[in-house]
Amino acid sequence: SRPASTIARSDIIRDNPKNNVTDTIFSKLGTNLHQRPEHPLGIIKSAIFEYFEQSDPGKFKLFEDLYPVVTTAQNFDELLIPSDHVSRSDNDTYYVDENTVLRCHTSAHQAELLREKHENFLVIGDVYRRDTIDATHYPVFHQMEGVKIFDEGEQDVEAVREDLKRTLEGLAKHLFGDVECRWVDAYFPFTDPSIELEIFFNGEWLEVLGCGVMQQKILDSNFGEGRKAWAFGLGIERLAMILFDIPDIRLFWSEDERFLKQFKAGDLSSKFKSFSKFPPCNKDVSFWISDQFTENNLCETIRGIAGDIVEEVKLIDEFTNPKKGKTSHCYRIVYRSMERSLTDEEINDVQDRVRSVIVDDLGVELR
Numbered sequence: 001s002r003p004a005s006t007i008a009r010s011d012i013i014r015d016n017p018k019n020n021v022t023d024t025i026f027s028k029l030g031t032n033l034h035q036r037p038e039h040p041l042g043i044i045k046s047a048i049f050e051y052f053e054q055s056d057p058g059k060f061k062l063f064e065d066l067y068p069v070v071t072t073a074q075n076f077d078e079l080l081i082p083s084d085h086v087s088r089s090d091n092d093t094y095y096v097d098e099n100t101v102l103r104c105h106t107s108a109h110q111a112e113l114l115r116e117k118h119e120n121f122l123v124i125g126d127v128y129r130r131d132t133i134d135a136t137h138y139p140v141f142h143q144m145e146g147v148k149i150f151d152e153g154e155q156d157v158e159a160v161r162e163d164l165k166r167t168l169e170g171l172a173k174h175l176f177g178d179v180e181c182r183w184v185d186a187y188f189p190f191t192d193p194s195i196e197l198e199i200f201f202n203g204e205w206l207e208v209l210g211c212g213v214m215q216q217k218i219l220d221s222n223f224g225e226g227r228k229a230w231a232f233g234l235g236i237e238r239l240a241m242i243l244f245d246i247p248d249i250r251l252f253w254s255e256d257e258r259f260l261k262q263f264k265a266g267d268l269s270s271k272f273k274s275f276s277k278f279p280p281c282n283k284d285v286s287f288w289i290s291d292q293f294t295e296n297n298l299c300e301t302i303r304g305i306a307g308d309i310v311e312e313v314k315l316i317d318e319f320t321n322p323k324k325g326k327t328s329h330c331y332r333i334v335y336r337s338m339e340r341s342l343t344d345e346e347i348n349d350v351q352d353r354v355r356s357v358i359v360d361d362l363g364v365e366l367r
């Protein structure tokens with residue numbers, strides 16, 4: 001496996017019917033924000049690693065440069081994700097070709113690391129998901145995966161789950177101080193039982209991670225029989241937004257000094273002070289949808305034209321005309337830059353291009 005920084009456009013954007021990787025996505029590959037010690041994502045990574053080091057010195061090995069282009073076997077099959085699971089659809093996942101994807105979670109590396117006989121490890125990396133657009137969703141984000149295998153003597157699933165809960169509640173307190181935690185039941189194909197941790201923050205319960213006892217089959221077939229393990233996966237942006245008061249996920253990609261200068265390596269106490277309160281500009285667009293229309297495709301198209309000046313895309317009206325058998329959607333697109341004020345001219349130009357490209361590429365009919 002090679003470093004992501006050596007990736008070439010032709011490696012991932014191919015003339016293949018299944019390929020849905022865009023130039024916008026290609027431009028993010030190899031950035032490795034989590035490897036910048038002064039960046040909020042790098043600060044969280046170090047704090048998590050430090051927590052595991054403090055609790056169990058030398059036990060967990062950290063992988064932070066695993067290649068983000070993986071096989072569908074790694075991303076899905078080896079994790080026992082059923083063949084009809086939604087996450088496999090090309091509406092949700094970036095495909096390079098039928099058998100190759102941009103990893104949609106760091107769990108994609110579990111099986112290979114188990115086969116290499118690693119017993120306790122952490123993996124941090126960029127992950128890719130097609131999605132809608134708002135302040136907390138971006139098609140590239142970062143996850144940290146953790147796996148711990150227990151000694152041969154430990155066979156009690158309940159004890160494994162208790163160790164997992166204790167470990168992750170400890171992590172939450174390491175990051176957030178004395179925060180209230182609660183556990184809710186969850187489902188992941190690769191763990192059983194599966195649970196999610198929520199923390200109480202600013203008057204709300206927020207889901208921060210998914211985890212569980214590793215499916216025995218995954219452990220048996222990749223590592224060897226007769227052991228028990230737990231696994232967890234957490235979203236780094238989510239934690240960073242809560243911890244540092246960062247209001248919009250696009251800020252992580254900003255090269256603006258006014259953002260970057262607010263954070264210091266090793267310092268979890270910074271609170272982000274907004275430097276731009278530039279006004280948002282709303283533009284609505286209404287159209288009759290086509291049969292293949294999806295919101296993810298719409299958002300990808302808009303992101304491809306507007307880049308990071310699009311803050312949100314929301315459906316504000318929908319109706320079906322029974323006589324014509326057609327459905328109309330009205331979307332509100334919110335434009336705003338984190339870094340500068342946008343001119344009417346610039347926004348009108350972007351909006352005009354959005355209107356024409358959605359007709360050409362998504363086959364919708366403007367109203």
Ligand code: PHE
Pocket residue numbers: 104105106107145188191210211212231232233234
């Ligand atoms: N991969 C899961 C996700 O992305 C998180 C997870 C990791 C859950 C490991 C359980 C065990 O949502």
